[in-house]
Amino acid sequence: MTGFPYLRIRSLGKAYRGATALHDFDLDVEQGAFVALLGPSGCGKSTLLQILSGLLEPDRGEIHLAGADITRLPPWRRNIGLVFQNYALFPHLSIRQNVRFGLDMLGIKGKEADARVDEALEMVGLDPALARRPSELSGGQQQRVAIARAIAIRPRLLLLDEPLSNLDAVLRQKVRLELRQLHDRTGITTIMVTHDQAEALATADRVAVMEAGRLLQYEAPQGLYRNPATAFIAGFIGSPAANLLPLVARDTASWTLPGGELWQPDAALTPARNGVAAGAACLMALRPETLALGSLGPGGLPVRIGAIEFTGGDQLVHVEAGQARLTLRLPAGTRVAGPTAWLFPPIQSPLLFDANTGRRLPTPH
Amino acid sequence: MNQIPDIKPHTTAMLVGPAAALMFGVFVLPFLFLLVLSFWSQVPGSLQFDTYLTVLNYARIFGDSYYLGGLWTTLWLSGLVTVICLLLAMPLARWIVLRAGPAKGLLIGLSILPLVCGALLPTLGLVNLLSPLGFINGALKSLGLIQSSLPLLGNITGVAIGLVQAFLPLMILPLITTMERLPQEYEKAAMSLGARRLVVWQRIILPLLLPGIVAGSLLVFCASLTAFVTPQVLGQGKVVTFASLAYQQAALVLDWPFASALAIVMLIFLGLAGMLGALVTRKFGKAS
Amino acid sequence: MKSRFSDAMTLAVVLAILLFILAPILVLLFSAFDGGNIFRFPPRTYSLRWFEAAFNHPEYRSSLWISTLLGVIATVIAVSLASLAAFGLVRGRPRYRFAVEVLLLAPLTLPLVVWAIALLSIYAELGMNGTLTGLILAHVTITLPFAARIMIATLNEIDPRLEAAAKSLGATPVQVLRRITLPLALPGLLSSSAIAFLVSFNDVVVTTLIAGAGWITFPVRTFSRLRTEGIDPTTIAIGAMIVAFTLLLILVGQRLFQLSRRF
Numbered sequence: 001m002t003g004f005p006y007l008r009i010r011s012l013g014k015a016y017r018g019a020t021a022l023h024d025f026d027l028d029v030e031q032g033a034f035v036a037l038l039g040p041s042g043c044g045k046s047t048l049l050q051i052l053s054g055l056l057e058p059d060r061g062e063i064h065l066a067g068a069d070i071t072r073l074p075p076w077r078r079n080i081g082l083v084f085q086n087y088a089l090f091p092h093l094s095i096r097q098n099v100r101f102g103l104d105m106l107g108i109k110g111k112e113a114d115a116r117v118d119e120a121l122e123m124v125g126l127d128p129a130l131a132r133r134p135s136e137l138s139g140g141q142q143q144r145v146a147i148a149r150a151i152a153i154r155p156r157l158l159l160l161d162e163p164l165s166n167l168d169a170v171l172r173q174k175v176r177l178e179l180r181q182l183h184d185r186t187g188i189t190t191i192m193v194t195h196d197q198a199e200a201l202a203t204a205d206r207v208a209v210m211e212a213g214r215l216l217q218y219e220a221p222q223g224l225y226r227n228p229a230t231a232f233i234a235g236f237i238g239s240p241a242a243n244l245l246p247l248v249a250r251d252t253a254s255w256t257l258p259g260g261e262l263w264q265p266d267a268a269l270t271p272a273r274n275g276v277a278a279g280a281a282c283l284m285a286l287r288p289e290t291l292a293l294g295s296l297g298p299g300g301l302p303v304r305i306g307a308i309e310f311t312g313g314d315q316l317v318h319v320e321a322g323q324a325r326l327t328l329r330l331p332a333g334t335r336v337a338g339p340t341a342w343l344f345p346p347i348q349s350p351l352l353f354d355a356n357t358g359r360r361l362p363t364p365h
Numbered sequence: 366m367n368q369i370p371d372i373k374p375h376t377t378a379m380l381v382g383p384a385a386a387l388m389f390g391v392f393v394l395p396f397l398f399l400l401v402l403s404f405w406s407q408v409p410g411s412l413q414f415d416t417y418l419t420v421l422n423y424a425r426i427f428g429d430s431y432y433l434g435g436l437w438t439t440l441w442l443s444g445l446v447t448v449i450c451l452l453l454a455m456p457l458a459r460w461i462v463l464r465a466g467p468a469k470g471l472l473i474g475l476s477i478l479p480l481v482c483g484a485l486l487p488t489l490g491l492v493n494l495l496s497p498l499g500f501i502n503g504a505l506k507s508l509g510l511i512q513s514s515l516p517l518l519g520n521i522t523g524v525a526i527g528l529v530q531a532f533l534p535l536m537i538l539p540l541i542t543t544m545e546r547l548p549q550e551y552e553k554a555a556m557s558l559g560a561r562r563l564v565v566w567q568r569i570i571l572p573l574l575l576p577g578i579v580a581g582s583l584l585v586f587c588a589s590l591t592a593f594v595t596p597q598v599l600g601q602g603k604v605v606t607f608a609s610l611a612y613q614q615a616a617l618v619l620d621w622p623f624a625s626a627l628a629i630v631m632l633i634f635l636g637l638a639g640m641l642g643a644l645v646t647r648k649f650g651k652a653s
Numbered sequence: 654m655k656s657r658f659s660d661a662m663t664l665a666v667v668l669a670i671l672l673f674i675l676a677p678i679l680v681l682l683f684s685a686f687d688g689g690n691i692f693r694f695p696p697r698t699y700s701l702r703w704f705e706a707a708f709n710h711p712e713y714r715s716s717l718w719i720s721t722l723l724g725v726i727a728t729v730i731a732v733s734l735a736s737l738a739a740f741g742l743v744r745g746r747p748r749y750r751f752a753v754e755v756l757l758l759a760p761l762t763l764p765l766v767v768w769a770i771a772l773l774s775i776y777a778e779l780g781m782n783g784t785l786t787g788l789i790l791a792h793v794t795i796t797l798p799f800a801a802r803i804m805i806a807t808l809n810e811i812d813p814r815l816e817a818a819a820k821s822l823g824a825t826p827v828q829v830l831r832r833i834t835l836p837l838a839l840p841g842l843l844s845s846s847a848i849a850f851l852v853s854f855n856d857v858v859v860t861t862l863i864a865g866a867g868w869i870t871f872p873v874r875t876f877s878r879l880r881t882e883g884i885d886p887t888t889i890a891i892g893a894m895i896v897a898f899t900l901l902l903i904l905v906g907q908r909l910f911q912l913s914r915r916f
Contacts, residue, residue: 053553055553055556074556075557076557076559081557082554084553088548088553088554090569090573092572102558102559376741377742377747378741381741383737384797385738387734387790387793388760391772392759392760392794395771395772398774402771402774456663456666464663470907470912471907474904475674475903476671477903478674478678481852481903482855482895482899483854483857485876485892487681489888490681491677493677500680530674533673534674587763587764591767611767612862616773621770621773624770628766632764
């Protein structure tokens with residue numbers, strides 16, 4: 001069938017003991033893509049991974065892989081590689097036996113199997129001659145073995161379940177780059193589940209953001225950052241994530257801050273210019289790295305300076321605007337004088353969301 | 366965890382001492398005495414020991430088809446009971462660990478009941494169930510499945526049923542302990558790598574459960590080999606097991622040196638079973 | 654659909670196995686209320702007459718009394734010794750910890766009948782056969798491993814940092830023991846007491862060999878009657894009471910302090 005994506009998920013549904021884990025879920029993945037499933041714990045991303053690997057049966061919906069319906073196929077006939085969060089290396093088998101396991105199942109024997117084990121271990125940067133048991137390896141090495149085991153069967157799809165969550169911070173940075181490089185070398189279509197937005201943005205071609213069993217937005221990392229579809233995503237993406245400032249339109253030219261204070265912004269940020277009627281409540285997403293502080297000036301937001309965190313090249317400045325708390329990321333050298341100051345958002349059309357639904361408000365032209 | 370003890374060495378010794386001394390004096394020493402005693406003999410017509418060392422007791426055991434027959438019966442009966450216990454305990458333990466949910470604790474509590482009820486009381490219930498006029502025969506007759514009662518008491522069948530019922534907890538507990546330490550991910554990983562259920566059992570589950578299987582089997586085998594209450598009650602004196610021979614000699618005939626020799630022979634077979642268990646673990650536990 | 658069917662099959666198998674374990678005990682409970690003279694299940698008529706008979710039977714009364722007395726004394730001694738030893742092993746972490754644990758738990762794996770034969774001969778040499786002291790020593794020995802196992806597991810689960818925290822707040826060692834360690838170890842103490850008592854009370858293997866004519870416990874009396882006269886309904890009635898008591902203790906223990914988790 002032409003025009004079909006490589007992996008096609010349609011109206012997938014799954015409920016556990018009455019609670020919905022996946023709700024009418026659609027997703028298309030192109031061959032060779034690296035997709036991240038991003039969301040907080042309990043959003044259904046792990047359920048989706050289990051269904052894709054065949055370990056869990058969906059209540060509704062279909063999954064097509066390479067043109068064939070695999071929805072009811074048992075896991076052992078799917079040829080989908082799966083890397084577990086805790087690696088799940090068989091403790092009674094050596095490292096080579098672990099990697100070889102899937103090849104045994106495929107009936108690949110002798111020299112060919114040896115060669116493929118070598119290849120897989122080299123691919124993840126491990127010495128093929130490593131004659132040890134899984135328990136004798138460090139966490140990072142165990143993970144490499146788990147990946148080698150999954151790619152040795154040359155899977156049609158590689159699923160990674162929170163691959164970086166059991167590694168320390170330094171190793172995490174290194175491994176996420178290696179995961180991307182491994183993907184580029186092998187060309188295996190990869191789906192990674194993660195709750196860490198930085199991980200998703202850094203690694204994936206496209207990110208699928210999930211909340212409460214639904215797909216919120218499916219886009220390339222840059223698009224997700226620039227155009228978040230909901231306040232939830234805006235408040236989730238970026239480090240630190242965007243500030244969500246609750247505002248009520250007071251009239252055409254000014255906003256009321258939480259706590260009742262007045263803000264008369266630059267013309268580009270007024271309710272009238274953004275199509276917000278007087279009295280309507282909304283959330284304005286303010287990215288910490290786009291904000292500036294000044295001592296005086298029209299259009300500024302009156303704030304009180306709170307704690308300042310030094311992070312190396314930058315500093316995080318916590319301020320209060322009325323009863324709302326905001327965070328700014330300023331270059332480390334910037335002098336911040338308190339106790340009060342004026343905060344200046346960038347003069348461009350802002351990201352506004354409906355305060356009730358969290359949906360993005362249309363940008364007027 | 367810090368490795369510095371919280372209490373001083375001599376305090377530790379004082380705390381541990383009484384229990385250790387008791388177990389050594391009252392439990393371990395008698396075994397040594399037993400070994401010596403088995404080479405003594407009884408002065409005929411009295412309770413006095415003749416301390417002249419002799420292997421006559423052992424010669425009597427291995428030279429008499431009555432005792433050899435009892436030994437053989439006991440060995441294969443214990444093996445049979447062990448296998449049945451393993452077959453029954455495996456699905457039960459797996460279900461309790463994976464599926465029982467909040468009922469798990471209660472089910473474990475109920476399955477260990479025969480262990481704390483002692484050897485005698487459950488056999489009373491079993492006598493009733495298995496007797497010619499008992500519940501099982503009655504039920505089978507009223508269903509029209511049998512004409513005359515099946516002989517379930519006073520033979521090896523009844524004894525085997527009783528031993529399985531009594532010692533099943535000894536298999537269930539170690540299996541549950543081992544299964545609880547086994548993450549479900551191993552099975553899932555194997556399946557995602559192309560292993561069917563049978564292969565998953567063969568290559569992943571059974572090898573990883575082996576320590577629990579060996580431990581449970583040894584416990585059941587030892588308990589069956591040395592049981593005498595259940596065989597006596599359910600065998601109604603018609604099934605001669607080795608432990609009941611030893612019991613008769615010790616409690617009724619009062620020939621303690623000979624009883625000791627019988628007991629030592631049991632210990633030797635338990636030791637052999639233990640060695641076999643260790644061998645199996647070594648051979649299959651590590652290799653692929 | 655297929656998985657639902659196999660689920661039901663698995664459940665049926667599991668229930669059948671559980672029933673097999675529990676059936677003899679349930680049968681005993683029911684049969685005790687049989688109004689007739691023959692022990693049968695299910696009973697034809699129900700009555701409490703065998704319970705009355707059991708209580709009016711002097712031999713049974715004295716046996717039950719002996720069993721209880723022995724059980725209580727053995728439990729108190731065994732649980733005390735086991736708790737002290739467990740505390741020493743877990744908190745003192747001596748180098749000989751493993752060896753002592755093996756020693757304390759040995760009766761759980763070694764055949765008691767073999768040991769009882771040896772003990773019988775030693776007691777004969779020492780003139781202790783048929784004495785209460787000899788019986789108590791034996792019962793402490795068979796119950797102590799159960800108590801030790803539960804107490805070691807219990808104390809292992811108590812974070813020593815809690816005791817350190819109490820000390821840093823100014824508590825003396827005795828206060829730490831009384832206000833921190835003991836309350837936290839209480840479920841373990843109760844579990845081990847319950848199990849130790851049941852093991853002692855229901856033991857027949859060891860007691861039947863070493864108990865003389867003066868101290869006949871209930872299981873020993875039942876066992877000897879069984880071999881000579883067969884089962885009589887009075888025995889069933891008492892057996893049922895003991896089984897009911899055991900079941901109750903296990904269920905209450907399970908509910909109050911997860912007894913099975915400590916076993």
